[in-house]
Amino acid sequence: AGPLPIMAPPRHDTAETIATIKKASVDVKMITGDHLNIAKELARQIELGTNILPNTALWPASAARDDLIASADGFAQVMPKDKHEVVAVLMGMGKVVGMTGDGVNDAPALAKAQIGIAVAGATDAAQAAADIVLTQEGLSPIYTAIAESRRIFKRLKAYVIYRICVTVQVVAFLCIVSFVYNEAFDALYIILLALFHDLTIVTIAYDHQTPSAKPETPTVVMLIFVAYSLGFVLSASSTILYAFGDKILSSRFVEDFKYKETCMFLQISNSSAILIFNARTQGFSFMSVPAIQLFMSAVVSQLFVNCMLLFAGGFIVEQMEPIDVATIWAYDLSWLIIIDLVKMTIIRIQDGGAQEQSLTQAMNRQSFMRASRAGKSSSKSSSTKLGSDVRISISGQPMVPKGTSDGLI
Structure with missing residues (x-):
């Protein structure tokens, strides 16, 4: 008779998943709730870090204890109230906290965290307390959720910037025309602009976005500042064409006010369509490929507007000269570069000169550095590690039978 060691190994993709989330x-x-030694060994195998502390380090509460929670890699032998306390302390530091778990003892912490995640096969209590319930084995879907949430944030940000910007452009331009030139635009043009704006921007939900390498904090003030800045630049482009359009357009622009209105309608419509591609990126707009739905909505709407102005024969709007349509297009496309430069300057000032790095770029760089270090130290290391040929399942498809799943933050 003697001891019978039993080991529940982690899933083969757990180490890669944790490394990916850290990146x-x-x-x-x-x-x-496992013993401290078991927790340390498991943390070593999945390369989480071995600074695992017992639950006695969580009490009594103090500022030093809070710093310990922030710096530790984890805690062992914990009770449900200990898990809840760790989540509460991290949230009190201003961090956005996600908690994963599968048991009844995880429910209080799952309910406390901003993002409670119940793993596949979790108890009813854990699923009821969680905000997200994973339906596939493993933790890799958490990374998928992180990346997708950052894409959604970028889409929302692009939408907000676009909506504010086009409103500022139209309102500022009409105010200048009214108070400076004492002229008024037909309300029909404003209605048509609003209609085409809405039809075009609705496809932003399908846009391709690259998740950022770091979490983005939504700053309302900076969002409004960027939108208003771009809006005033666009209104300046419209005002300049309104004031000096006679230099580049046909004589009808000066002789016929209805024709002038139509020219300005085309200029604002074109620039607002182009703005969609400015708002969706933080660099040059032509360096990123949009979703086909977004691209085609802009193309179709502008194709309709241009055909209406060229072939309508004066129905609803004045028929324009082809040379004037081409000139206005060239004028708007030249402002595309100016708007990109203004946007990039504002973002550079906001970020303190740091270049935005995509999540894919950060992962590739860190993976390369990690592989280089591993190659140099492989001959010196003899410790047991996971197989180097293990691949991560980004889609969340199970690759091995279900292993252990303790709380992760």
């Missing part, structure tokens, strides 16, 4: 600038901690 996304998300700290990962383990909170488990």
Whole structure:
């Protein structure tokens, strides 16, 4: 008779999943009810870090204890109230906290965290307390959720910038025309602009976006500043054409006010369509490929507007000269570069000169550095590690039978 060692190994993709989440600038901690030695060994195998502390380090509460929670890789031998306390302390530091778990003892912490995640096969109590319930084995879907949430944030930000910007452009331009030139535009043009704006921007939900390497904090003031800045630049482009259009357009622009209105309608319509591609990127708009739905909505709407102005024969709007249509298009496309430069300057000032790095770029760089270090130290290391040929399942498809799943933050 003697001891019978039993080991429940982690899933083969757990180490890669944790490494991937860390590359996304998300700290990962383990909170488990297992013995301290078991927790440290598991943390070593998945390369989480071995600074695992017992639950006695969580009490009594103090500022030093809070710093310990922030710096530790995890805690072992914890009770449900300990998990809840760790989540509460991290949230009190201003961090956005996600908690994963599968048992009844995880429910209080799952409910407390901003993002409660119940893993596949979790108890009813854990699923009821969670905000997200994973339907596939493993933790890799968490990374998918992180990347997708950052894409959604970028789409929302592009939409907000676009909506504010086109409103500022139209309102500022009409105010200048009214108060400076004492002229008034037909309300029909404003209605048509609003209609085409809405039809075009609705497809932003399908746009391709690259998730950022770090979490983005939504700053309302900076969002409004960017939108208003671009809006005033666009209104300046419209005002300049209104004031000096006679230099580049046909004589009808000066002789016929209805024709002048139509020319300005085309200029604002074109620039607002182009703005969609400015708002969706932080660099030059032509360096990023939009979703086909977004691209085609802009193309179709502008094709309709241009055909209406060229072939309508004066129905609803004045028929324009082809040379004037081409000139206005060239004028708007030249302002595309100016708007991009203004946008990039504002973002550069906001970020303190740092270049935005996509999540894919950050992962590729860190993976290369990690592989280089591993290659140099492989001959010196003899410790047991996971197989180097293990691949991560980004889609969340199970690759091995279900293993252990303790709380991760």
